[in-house]
Amino acid sequence: MYKVSFINPLSNESQEVVREYGDLNSVFNENEELINIVLKTQNQKISNETLIPKNLGELAIKRLNWYIEKRYNKNFNNSYYEYILNPEISKCDVLVFHLLSQAIAMKFNITSRETRLFIESQGSLVDDRLSKIPPHFRSEFLDKVLNEMTDNIEINWKTLKDTIASRKLSLTDLIIDNGEIVLEKEDFLEKYSDEFKDRSPERMYDIIIGDNVKELLLSRIIMQKTEDYIKKIKDMSYTIEIHPSIEKIGEELASMIPEKISSYNTSYGSGIGLFGDMKVEKLIREAFPPCINNTMNGVSSGGRNDAIVLLLTSFLSYARLYPNIFASEELMKVSDIDKDLSITENEILPLIFEAAENCSPPLFSDQPQEKLNIISKLGFGLHEKINIENEGDTTWYTPMSCDKIKIHLPQLCKPDKDCKNINNPLSCYARKKNNLKITKKEE
Numbered sequence: 001m002y003k004v005s006f007i008n009p010l011s012n013e014s015q016e017v018v019r020e021y022g023d024l025n026s027v028f029n030e031n032e033e034l035i036n037i038v039l040k041t042q043n044q045k046i047s048n049e050t051l052i053p054k055n056l057g058e059l060a061i062k063r064l065n066w067y068i069e070k071r072y073n074k075n076f077n078n079s080y081y082e083y084i085l086n087p088e089i090s091k092c093d094v095l096v097f098h099l100l101s102q103a104i105a106m107k108f109n110i111t112s113r114e115t116r117l118f119i120e121s122q123g124s125l126v127d128d129r130l131s132k133i134p135p136h137f138r139s140e141f142l143d144k145v146l147n148e149m150t151d152n153i154e155i156n157w158k159t160l161k162d163t164i165a166s167r168k169l170s171l172t173d174l175i176i177d178n179g180e181i182v183l184e185k186e187d188f189l190e191k192y193s194d195e196f197k198d199r200s201p202e203r204m205y206d207i208i209i210g211d212n213v214k215e216l217l218l219s220r221i222i223m224q225k226t227e228d229y230i231k232k233i234k235d236m237s238y239t240i241e242i243h244p245s246i247e248k249i250g251e252e253l254a255s256m257i258p259e260k261i262s263s264y265n266t267s268y269g270s271g272i273g274l275f276g277d278m279k280v281e282k283l284i285r286e287a288f289p290p291c292i293n294n295t296m297n298g299v300s301s302g303g304r305n306d307a308i309v310l311l312l313t314s315f316l317s318y319a320r321l322y323p324n325i326f327a328s329e330e331l332m333k334v335s336d337i338d339k340d341l342s343i344t345e346n347e348i349l350p351l352i353f354e355a356a357e358n359c360s361p362p363l364f365s366d367q368p369q370e371k372l373n374i375i376s377k378l379g380f381g382l383h384e385k386i387n388i389e390n391e392g393d394t395t396w397y398t399p400m401s402c403d404k405i406k407i408h409l410p411q412l413c414k415p416d417k418d419c420k421n422i423n424n425p426l427s428c429y430a431r432k433k434n435n436l437k438i439t440k441k442e443e
């Protein structure tokens with residue numbers, strides 16, 4: 001009943017499905033098999049026509065829509081997407097996974113929010129699908145999928161180094177013995193039975209490892225393999241022609257993802273933080289923390305470049321556009337908030353350039369390439385100017401913490417009373433803004 005392809009879209013069985021399909025011209029043709037599966041899925045809401053994907057192209061968009069809803073919508077209701085967890089959908093889903101991988105690789109950068117969303121959605125899908133499999137099938141099925149994926153070889157933690165380095169998995173989630181990850185009950189009992197004097201070793205295996213660790217491992221390895229697969233397609237994309245169906249899916253994703261995320265982010269990360277008002281509003285110079293004032297006045301000694309490119313660029317852009325960054329887990333791009341980039345162009349960049357000019361010697365006079373690095377730290381790649389077309393080529397650099405500033409730019413950190421108990425300059429800025437507003441009200 002449960003196919004390996006339901007969990008692993010890169011398995012041998014899945015690749016056979018892709019080979020058999022072959023015809024990309026029919027991606028947007030009505031697909032009766034898919035419609036029937038959706039209509040017959042238990043608990044699936046079908047009250048509205050738009051809830052039913054009619055073809056593989058629509059399923060591709062809805063598959064990512066599902067994850068965005070699940071992640072951002074507080075009132076998320078899976079009954080609108082129940083078919084995604086129906087094992088009958090395996091074949092269509094494998095095809096859609098490969099369509100999406102190609103569309104994402106062709107349209108977006110590997111570090112872009114869109115690519116990360118897709119990789120995360122794959123991990124989340126594996127987690128949810130596994131949780132729906134009845135426990136008496138799950139263990140055996142998990143072993144089958146894991147064994148196929150690892151060629152029945154014991155997993156050495158070094159083979160997972162990319163997965164661990166990318167933080168999809170932590171070493172603390174695993175039990176490692178001489179480099180090998182202990183997953184099987186027999187191995188665990190053989191190695192550790194003597195360690196549990198007054199507890200049942202079998203029970204301890206279930207608590208410490210059991211199916212939970214295998215499930216985690218499986219979904220994280222699939223996420224890593226998805227990322228590797230997208231990189232591979234991207235490397236080849238320069239030499240092959242993009243099929244119009246893939247192009248169409250890429251275009252639809254490019255408009256759907258920001259629109260959908262923005263709809264759940266109406267406040268753009270505003271809020272009341274622990275240290276005061278985190279509202280999105282014009283920059284207030286009088287409230288800049290000491291380290292930022294010192295940078296604005298110009299940096300003369302060592303650290304000039306880092307002060308402007310890393311500290312000031314990230315501080316000013318987040319302080320103006322997304323002050324609540326550390327209280328939120330949402331992935332944002334500058335254009336999610338500053339749609340036509342006019343705030344960045346007219347309010348943020350002039351201040352950065354002013355501070356660069358105040359440096360001694362002025363930053364761009366001897367190192368004009370630092371202008372490109374500033375644009376890159378805002379998420380627009382290594383270019384002369386900000387351009388929406390290049391957004392996502394690099395990631396929007398998050399503000400430096402006070403600890404980092406104290407280590408790398410100690411000459412700029414001159415704490416005042418508002419720096420007490422804070423760990424990043426954004427909190428100091430929020431506190432100062434709040435104090436200013438209180439003072440103004442009292443006057």
Ligand code: SF4
Nearest residue numbers: 289291402413419425
């Ligand atoms: S404590 Fe933090 S906010 Fe205050 S000056 Fe130092 S680095 Fe800046």
